Amino acid sequence: MTRRWLFGLIxxxxxxxxxxxxxxxxxxxxxxxxxxxxxxxxxxxxxxxLVGFGTRSSLSDPSGANGRGVGAARxxxxxxxxxxxxxxxxxxxxxxxxxxxxxxxxxPQATTMSDVIAVLPGTxxxxxxxxxxxxxxxxxxxxxxxxxxxxxxANDDGSGTSVVLECxxxxxxxRFPATIEFxxxxxxxxxxxxxxxxxxxxxxxxxxxxAMLNNxxxxxxxxxxxxxxxxxxxxxxxxSPAIDAAGLRRLAATGGEDDSPSRExxxxxxxxxxxxxxxxxxxxxxxxxxxxRGGDHISFNDAGYPAVRFTDFFENYNHQHQTxxxxxxxxxxxxxxxxxxxxxxxxxxxxxLALAALALAPPAPAHAYFLPxxxxxxxxxxxxxxxxxxxxxxxxxxxxxxxxxxRTVHGTQAHLDESKDNYFIGIAAVGAGGLESPPTLPSLPxxxxxxxxxxxx
Ligand SMILES: [Zn+2]
Numbered sequence: 001m002t003r004r005w006l007f008g009l010i011x012x013x014x015x016x017x018x019x020x021x022x023x024x025x026x027x028x029x030x031x032x033x034x035x036x037x038x039x040x041x042x043x044x045x046x047x048x049x050l051v052g053f054g055t056r057s058s059l060s061d062p063s064g065a066n067g068r069g070v071g072a073a074r075x076x077x078x079x080x081x082x083x084x085x086x087x088x089x090x091x092x093x094x095x096x097x098x099x100x101x102x103x104x105x106x107x108p109q110a111t112t113m114s115d116v117i118a119v120l121p122g123t124x125x126x127x128x129x130x131x132x133x134x135x136x137x138x139x140x141x142x143x144x145x146x147x148x149x150x151x152x153x154a155n156d157d158g159s160g161t162s163v164v165l166e167c168x169x170x171x172x173x174x175r176f177p178a179t180i181e182f183x184x185x186x187x188x189x190x191x192x193x194x195x196x197x198x199x200x201x202x203x204x205x206x207x208x209x210x211a212m213l214n215n216x217x218x219x220x221x222x223x224x225x226x227x228x229x230x231x232x233x234x235x236x237x238x239x240s241p242a243i244d245a246a247g248l249r250r251l252a253a254t255g256g257e258d259d260s261p262s263r264e265x266x267x268x269x270x271x272x273x274x275x276x277x278x279x280x281x282x283x284x285x286x287x288x289x290x291x292x293r294g295g296d297h298i299s300f301n302d303a304g305y306p307a308v309r310f311t312d313f314f315e316n317y318n319h320q321h322q323t324x325x326x327x328x329x330x331x332x333x334x335x336x337x338x339x340x341x342x343x344x345x346x347x348x349x350x351x352x353l354a355l356a357a358l359a360l361a362p363p364a365p366a367h368a369y370f371l372p373x374x375x376x377x378x379x380x381x382x383x384x385x386x387x388x389x390x391x392x393x394x395x396x397x398x399x400x401x402x403x404x405x406x407r408t409v410h411g412t413q414a415h416l417d418e419s420k421d422n423y424f425i426g427i428a429a430v431g432a433g434g435l436e437s438p439p440t441l442p443s444l445p446x447x448x449x450x451x452x453x454x455x456x457x
Contacts, residue, residue: 025275025434026275026276027434028357028360028433028434028435030174030356030360030433031276031353031356031357031435032276034170034171034174034352034353034356035276035277035349035352035353037170037173037352038166038170038345038348038349038352039166039345040341040342040344040345041341042162042165042166042169043159043162043163043166043341043344043345043348044341046080046158046161046162046165046166047154047158047159047162047219047336047339047341047344048336049076050073050076050137050153050154050158050161050162051152051153051154051158051335051336052067053067053068053069053070053072053073053076054068054069054150054151055068055069055070055139055141055147055148055149055150055151056069056070056073056137056138056139056151056153057069057070057138057139057140057141057146057147057151057189058070058101058107058111058113058138058147058186058187058189058190058193059107059108059111059145059147059190060147060148061147062074062111062112069147070137070138070186073137074096074114074116074137074184074186077116077137077161077165077184078094078096078116080165080168080169081094081116081118081165081168081182082094084118084168084169084172085118085172087169087172087173088120088172088173091120091121091172092118092119092120092168092172093118093119093120093121094116094117094118095117095119096114096115096116096117097114097115097116097117097197097198097201098112098113098114099112099113099114099115099194099197100112100113101113101187101190101193104190104191105191106144106145106189106190106191107187107190107191107193108145113186113187113193113194113197114186114194115183115184115185115186115194115195115197115198116137116183116184117181117182117183117184117198118168118172118181118182118183119179119180119181119182120168120171120172120176120179120180120181120182121179122176122177122178122179122180122359123175123176123177124177124178126386127177127178127179127363128178128179128208129178129179129208129210129359129363130178130179130180130181130202130207130208130209130210131178131179131180131181131209131210131211131212131213131355131358131359132180132181132182132183132209132211132212132213132300132307133163133164133167133180133181133182133183133212133213133215133351133355134160134164134182134183134184134185134195134198134212134213134214134215134296134297135157135159135160135161135162135163135164135184135185135214135215135216135218135296136157136160136161136184136185136186136187136188136189136194136195136216136296137157137158137161137184137185137186138153138157138185138186138187138188138189138190138194139151139152139153139156139157139158139189139334140153140189140321141321141322141323141324142321142322142323143323144189144190144321149323149324150323150324150333151323151334152324152333152334152335152336153334154219154334154335154336154338154339155217155218155219155220155221155312155319155320155334155338155339156216156217156219156320156321156334157188157215157216157217157218158219158334158336158339159215159217159218159219159220159339159344159347160214160215160216160217160218161184162344162348163215163218163344163347163348163351164182164183164184164215165182165184166345166348166352167182167348167351167352167355168182170352171352171355171356174356176356176359176360177359177360177387178210178358178359179359180355180359183195183198185198185296188216188295188296189321192294192295192296192298192299194296195214195296195297195298195299195300196299196302198299199212199299199300199302199303199305200299200303202300202303202305203303203304203305209300209305209306210306210358210363210438211265211305211306211307211308211354211358211438212297212300212305212306212307212308213265213269213297213307213308213310213351213354213355214295214296214297214300214307214308214309214310215309215310215347215351216295216296216309216310216311217311217312217315217320218232218310218311218312218343218344218347219312219338219339219340219343219344220312220339220340220341220342220343220344220347221312221314221315221316221319221338221339221340222338222339222340223314223316223319223338226314226316227314227340228312228313228314228340228343229340229343230279230280230281230346231280231281231283231313232273232280232281232282232283232310232311232312232313232346232347232350233282233283233285233310233311233312233313234266234269234270234282234283234284234285234308234309234310235266235285235287235288235289235290235297235308235309235311236260236262236263236265236266236284236285236286236287236288236308236309237260237262237263237287237288237301238257238258238260238263238286238287238288239251239257239260240260240262240301240304241301241302242302242304250443254443254444255398255424256424256441258286258401258424259424259426259441260306261306261438262301262306262307262308263284263286264306264426264438264439265306265307265308265354265438266284266308267284267402267403268354268357268358268438269282269308269350269351269353269354270282270283270284270402271402271403272350272353272354272357273349273350273353276349276353277346277349277350277353280346280349280350282310282350283313284401284402286401288301289309290311290315295309295311297309310347310350310351316338318330318331318332319332319333319334319335319338320334321334322334357435358437358438360431360433360435361428361429361430361431361433361435361436361437362385362386362387362388362429362430362431362437363385363429363437364385364427364428364429364437364438364439364440365382365383365384365385365391365427365428365429365437365440366383366385366440367382367383367440367443368380368381368382368383368426368427368440368441368442368443369381369382369442369443369444370420370442370443370444372444376417376419377415377416377417377418377419378415378416378418378419378420378423378425379413379414379415379416380413380414380415380416380425380427380442381412381413381414382412382413382427382440382442383412384412385429385437387429387431387432388429388430388431389430389431389432390408390409390410390430391408391409391410391411391412391414391427391428391429391430392406392407392408392409392427392428392429392430392436393406393407393409393414393416393425393426393427394406394425394426394427394428394439395407395416395418395423395424395425395426396423396424397422397423397424398422398423398424403426403439406436408430420442424441425441425442426439426440426441426442427439427440427441427442428440
């Protein structure tokens with residue numbers, strides 16, 4: 001069969017309607033059960049418990065004695081993970097990763113800090129992918145250097161910590177081929193210290209982190225008029241600061257500045273939420289974080305890993321980083337009465353769905369290529385993925401924020417009537433359960449990687 005013939009056949013198959021879906025299929029029973037398993041009552045209890053440590057300033061009492069301070073919070077979080085381990089038959093691996101943070105502007109003297117980590121090992125020994133969900137358990141008051149005053153940190157970031165705990169409780173009851181890590185970071189407020197330590201350790205160990213989901217300020221602040229009910233923001237970087245000059249030239253020549261691996265993870269989570277949680281909207285934000293602000297995902301971005309941040313749609317700065325007080329009749333402070341546990345439960349569902357869908361799906365194709373020919377349509381091919389039963393071609397007009405079309409195909413090449421001039425195109429691998437990987441975006445084939453000089457017309 002000639003290649004032209006083959007492409008003709010594939011085109012025909014596509015035209016007659018081999019699945020053309022606008023959104024992700026919501027038919028996976030395991031994912032639906034995982035979403036149902038998330039409990040707002042447990043999240044409420046976790047946030048109150050974390051607030052009960054008085055302060056979780058990274059400069060507060062590290063001993064864990066007396067039930068107050070960051071050490072007591074650390075030990076309680078580890079105890080929650082250990083309870084999950086007992087419930088799952090001993091699979092969840094729990095550890096403290098202690099490190100010494102040297103003195104700096106927000107750390108007056110060398111300070112031992114600890115990330116609390118639970119690892120749910122993948123069941124496939126050949127699958128080295130790791131998916132991380134994180135939040136920071138430290139808190140702060142107005143004066144970042146004062147660990148003596150109350151710093152309840154209900155929303156920032158008791159809420160994110162509760163998301164991590166709830167995801168561990170629910171997901172540890174399931175089996176995934178890939179590994180999922182649950183991390184409560186210390187030292188975020190002092191300068192992303194715990195996450196930087198974790199990301200650098202992962203990088204040095206050569207770990208294959210495919211996605212890191214950071215939850216910071218996901219408590220659903222309930223300020224009247226700006227109450228968080230049904231919208232969650234997901235921030236993702238466009239162009240990595242680590243991109244080299246050749247990479248920048250490639251972006252300038254062919255586009256793709258809105259298709260970083262981090263942004264594909266954000267799109268993936270948003271599309272999944274649209275299918276499984278139709279009343280809860282994950283709003284794509286095309287920024288690394290809020291304007292001039294930061295969080296623990298940046299430590300992973302800086303280490304070269306795809307990472308995104310989930311945050312309340314509406315923030316109230318009277319309730320963040322503020323010493324608890326009443327001034328001119330206004331209550332300041334990050335208190336639990338300003339949070340909405342049912343909202344945080346939906347945030348936990350978004351995280352758990354994304355982690356499960358990613359860890360159950362096969363990896364994305366390692367490479368995908370446009371065939372180098374001048375044509376009105378688009379011919380492409382990609383590397384076969386072990387475990388994939390099909391592939392899904394994702395399309396979106398170049399100015400559209402989200403994938404608008406999905407077509408299931410078999411084999412490792414396809415021809416589309418649409419022009420790659422007018423669409424961004426991605427290739428995802430589909431597993432036996434129907435779940436798809438994040439997409440790989442095709443580039444020019446390896447024997448012609450450098451973009452050709454633009455033609456005169
Ligand atoms: Zn925070």
